[in-house]
Amino acid sequence: MSASILFDAAVLRSVPCIVLPDEAGYAEACTPWNLAFPLHPAAVAVPRSVDDVIAAVTAAARAGLQVAPMSTGHLASTIAGRLDEALLLRMSELTGVSVDPVARTARVLGGTLWRDVVAAAAPHGLTAPHGSAGDVAVAGYVLGGGISFYGRRHGLASASVRAFEIVTADGTLVRASADEHHELFWALRGGGGSFGTVVAIELDLLPVADVFAGMLLWDVAHAPTVLRTWAAWTSHAPESATTALRIMRFPAIPELPPFLSGRSLVVIDGVILDDDATAAKLLAPLRALAPELDTFTRMPAAGVLDIHMDPPAPTPGVSDHAMMSGLPEEAIAVLLSVAGPGVETPLMVAELRHVGGAFDREQDGALRRLHGRYALFVLCAAPTPELCALGEDVTSEIVQLMSPWANGTLYSNFAEGRADASALYDPAARERLAAVRDHYDPTRLWVAAHAV
Numbered sequence: 001m002s003a004s005i006l007f008d009a010a011v012l013r014s015v016p017c018i019v020l021p022d023e024a025g026y027a028e029a030c031t032p033w034n035l036a037f038p039l040h041p042a043a044v045a046v047p048r049s050v051d052d053v054i055a056a057v058t059a060a061a062r063a064g065l066q067v068a069p070m071s072t073g074h075l076a077s078t079i080a081g082r083l084d085e086a087l088l089l090r091m092s093e094l095t096g097v098s099v100d101p102v103a104r105t106a107r108v109l110g111g112t113l114w115r116d117v118v119a120a121a122a123p124h125g126l127t128a129p130h131g132s133a134g135d136v137a138v139a140g141y142v143l144g145g146g147i148s149f150y151g152r153r154h155g156l157a158s159a160s161v162r163a164f165e166i167v168t169a170d171g172t173l174v175r176a177s178a179d180e181h182h183e184l185f186w187a188l189r190g191g192g193g194s195f196g197t198v199v200a201i202e203l204d205l206l207p208v209a210d211v212f213a214g215m216l217l218w219d220v221a222h223a224p225t226v227l228r229t230w231a232a233w234t235s236h237a238p239e240s241a242t243t244a245l246r247i248m249r250f251p252a253i254p255e256l257p258p259f260l261s262g263r264s265l266v267v268i269d270g271v272i273l274d275d276d277a278t279a280a281k282l283l284a285p286l287r288a289l290a291p292e293l294d295t296f297t298r299m300p301a302a303g304v305l306d307i308h309m310d311p312p313a314p315t316p317g318v319s320d321h322a323m324m325s326g327l328p329e330e331a332i333a334v335l336l337s338v339a340g341p342g343v344e345t346p347l348m349v350a351e352l353r354h355v356g357g358a359f360d361r362e363q364d365g366a367l368r369r370l371h372g373r374y375a376l377f378v379l380c381a382a383p384t385p386e387l388c389a390l391g392e393d394v395t396s397e398i399v400q401l402m403s404p405w406a407n408g409t410l411y412s413n414f415a416e417g418r419a420d421a422s423a424l425y426d427p428a429a430r431e432r433l434a435a436v437r438d439h440y441d442p443t444r445l446w447v448a449a450h451a452v
């Protein structure tokens with residue numbers, strides 16, 4: 001530990017919500033959702049109020065530390081190893097949701113999880129543009145854009161935000177909206193976490209009480225037919241349908257239900273925003289492939305949080321991704337050669353999210369659109385450092401093999417490694433983001449998942 005950090009510790013100890021490495025609770029407060037990437041910051045703060053956030057940020061700045069806001073640590077891989085001289089600002093105790101059913105909006109505090117927003121919205125016949133997992137936080141997700149199962153119709157979740165309340169580098173609480181601090185508002189809609197600590201978000205809810213949603217599941221032996229059929233199906237599916245296809249390999253463990261334990265599968269899941277008859281007609285070509293499990297039905301919108309079967313608790317994983325221009329036969333053949341039936345691989349998930357539609361239409365915000373027709377995401381379990389290193393190699397090799405059909409852009413929420421800003425934002429957005437950062441963070445206080 002350097003002499004300057006020893007001196008700084010005295011400043012930090014005067015703030016009750018800050019915990020230093022030699023104090024009880026440090027290890028627990030630093031543990032991120034992605035357990036493969038342990039974090040060892042100079043100190044960690046667990047604020048329970050906006051005043052706590054301001055006190056922690058001010059003390060860190062006085063002590064000469066940077067500040068890394070984190071809600072859950074789903075994207076911990078991006079900040080691991082960068083926190084030796086930073087305060088980790090863990091937002092998980094600053095949570096809460098209030099819904100205005102008439103305006104169809106929600107106000108959520110800085111560390112709130114999507115599942116709590118969905119639960120609060122449901123009694124009013126509303127839902128939210130959440131992603132596949134309920135334990136992802138609203139803040140990190142909308143700061144990066146937000147791919148939901150409503151997205152081909154409604155666009156990126158970042159476009160649904162009406163206002164951010166944010167503590168800036170000088171410890172000021174600022175409200176950014178279309179009318180106040182407009183440039184900051186623009187930057188926060190998809191431009192990442194380089195501008196301050198988000199302590200509240202107001203966002204539009206969707207007037208959706210129930211949806212036609214679910215999954216279709218086959219043994220991996222059917223992956224060639226299912227993948228080819230889905231690729232053709234998605235090439236003309238309407239914007240009302242947002243689906244994903246995954247080839248998944250599960251270990252044989254008692255915690256998993258029998259239909260998953262020890263099995264390799266191909267799964268299609270998603271949401272179809274149509275009436276039952278239209279949705280059933282649309283799904284018919286996929287159902288014709290005789291899935292062994294078919295859960296597609298009308299369900300309360302809150303049920304959409306369960307269809308993707310994301311891990312229910314913190315998990316170690318390592319991943320890579322690419323935005324794909326298309327899925328021609330050659331690309332399908334390569335994907336099957338690394339993830340299809342008969343392949344011995346440590347790969348756990350090879351996922352294709354169907355994007356396009358409203359995802360690819362211009363919206364106001366630093367992330368103006370998602371380029372590409374599919375997002376490819378590949379994941380290995382990483383319970384040990386050795387398996388983490390192996391997973392890094394395997395996932396990056398697959399992305400490399402698929403690169404002839406990738407468009408060179410990246411999506412920051414799926415970028416678990418270092419992502420160059422030039423792949424995340426177009427040149428005009430990068431320049432504007434840099435200007436906003438110069439204005440609101442001239443001392444470079446913030447450590448964000450992806451710097452601008």
Ligand SMILES: Cc1cc2nc3c(=O)[nH]c(=O)nc-3n(C[C@H](O)[C@H](O)[C@H](O)COP(=O)(O)OP(=O)(O)OC[C@H]3O[C@@H](n4cnc5c(N)ncnc54)[C@H](O)[C@@H]3O)c2cc1C
Nearest residue numbers: 071072073074075131132137139140141147193198448449
């Ligand atoms: C199981 C799983 C499922 C997922 N599904 C989807 C999906 O369907 N669609 C999708 O788009 N993405 C999905 N993601 C990716 C997810 O959106 C990103 O990992 C996102 O960054 C997580 O946000 P977080 O706040 O929970 O994570 P964190 O790791 O806590 O935050 C990520 C970054 O966001 C910033 N940040 C977070 N909170 C704050 C705050 N309060 N103030 C300022 N900055 C903050 C920081 O820069 C931080 O490094 C998924 C990830 C996982 C692991």
